[in-house]
Amino acid sequence: MTGLMDVAGNDSTQMLWLIVIFAMASLLHGISGLGVTLVTTTALASMYPLPHAIVLVIFPSLLLNAMTWLAGGGRTIWQNFIYYGRRYWLLALTSLLGSIVGAKLLLWIDSAYILLLLAAVIGFYVISSLLGKQVRLPDTKPVLIMVGFSAGVVGGATNAMSTILMMYLLSASNDKHTIAKVGNMCYFLGKIAQIIVLREPIMALSSGEWQLIAVLSVLSVATLLVGIRLRRYLPQARFRQLILVILTVLGIRVGWQGIAAFF
Numbered sequence: 001m002t003g004l005m006d007v008a009g010n011d012s013t014q015m016l017w018l019i020v021i022f023a024m025a026s027l028l029h030g031i032s033g034l035g036v037t038l039v040t041t042t043a044l045a046s047m048y049p050l051p052h053a054i055v056l057v058i059f060p061s062l063l064l065n066a067m068t069w070l071a072g073g074g075r076t077i078w079q080n081f082i083y084y085g086r087r088y089w090l091l092a093l094t095s096l097l098g099s100i101v102g103a104k105l106l107l108w109i110d111s112a113y114i115l116l117l118l119a120a121v122i123g124f125y126v127i128s129s130l131l132g133k134q135v136r137l138p139d140t141k142p143v144l145i146m147v148g149f150s151a152g153v154v155g156g157a158t159n160a161m162s163t164i165l166m167m168y169l170l171s172a173s174n175d176k177h178t179i180a181k182v183g184n185m186c187y188f189l190g191k192i193a194q195i196i197v198l199r200e201p202i203m204a205l206s207s208g209e210w211q212l213i214a215v216l217s218v219l220s221v222a223t224l225l226v227g228i229r230l231r232r233y234l235p236q237a238r239f240r241q242l243i244l245v246i247l248t249v250l251g252i253r254v255g256w257q258g259i260a261a262f263f
Contacts, residue, residue: 014047018212019219026064026220030227033068033180034162036220037061037187041159042122042250046257050111050118054159055201056209058191060217061159064224065188069181072228080181088182090141091148091168095161095186098152099193105157106198112261118158119255125160126248144168148186155190156197162187 021043028035037057044053069084070077085092105114147168155161165186169179195202205213 018043018047018216022060022216022220023223026060026223027227027230029064029068030224030229031231033176033183034166036064036224037155037159038122038125038162039250042118042254045115045118046250046253050114050158051106051198051201054106054194055198055205056213056216057159058194058198058202059213060220062188062191062195063217064220065184065191067221067224069184069188073177073181084178084181084185088185091144091182092186092189094145094148095152095155095165096189096193098149098154099156099161099190100152100197102153102156102158102190103194103197105153109157110261112258114157115254115258115261117154118160119251119258121154121158121160121164122248122251122254126244126251129244138171144172151186152190152193155187156193161190 022036022040025036025039028039040061041053041057044056047053048056070080073080075083147164151161151164151168154164162183165183166179169183173179173182
């Protein structure tokens with residue numbers, strides 16, 4: 001347990017904050033199929049350098065993305081893999097390629113620029129949600145390729161793939177289960193790309209950090225399952241409003257970090 005507290009900056013309040021953020025984000029993810037990666041990355045980016053925050057989030061997110069993509073929906077795990085893979089393979093492939101490029105940006109570009117990009121993406125997402133507007137894109141192959149690649153680049157660099165990907169998925173399907181599963185298939189591949197590119201920082205994690213990742217992974221899976229059960233009963237709008245408030249606060253903080261890095 002000492003290792004966990006060391007990772008959290010020897011501050012029990014900060015550790016409690018991480019637990020609350022991961023629990024709420026995973027609960028929302030279970031209800032809506034979205035939320036865990038963007039919310040948790042933004043929270044951790046206010047405590048750690050962005051590349052390190054992304055490394056810490058990879059494995060809990062990977063588990064949740066795989067579960068949301070492959071479990072449930074009236075099909076077996078293998079049937080979900082084949083069904084969504086066959087229909088959306090091009091979107092998945094382009095997002096994977098984009099994620100590799102985006103993850104490399106973490107190693108090539110000053111993180112201040114990426115923090116500002118993350119803040120801008122969050123701002124766009126929050127403002128669009130508050131205005132009740134959903135930006136929909138034409139459901140064509142060129143648009144699919146462009147969206148998949150650009151979402152992958154943004155996702156690989158900032159873990160904010162969902163804000164771009166949702167624009168296309170909302171145009172391609174009206175089924176919330178399809179949107180959630182296809183989105184998580186792309187998020188999952190994005191995490192694989194990050195693991196490949198960021199393998200050296202991952203291998204350099206301390207034992208205390210691996211303990212933190214393990215605890216947050218178990219917590220995330222548990223609250224995801226609760227969220228999935230609540231999906232049919234609980235008003236999704238309430239949770240979205242709460243997440244928007246959290247994202248607004250965290251986005252402002254991350255944006256300020258990016259601006260401050262230039263001075």
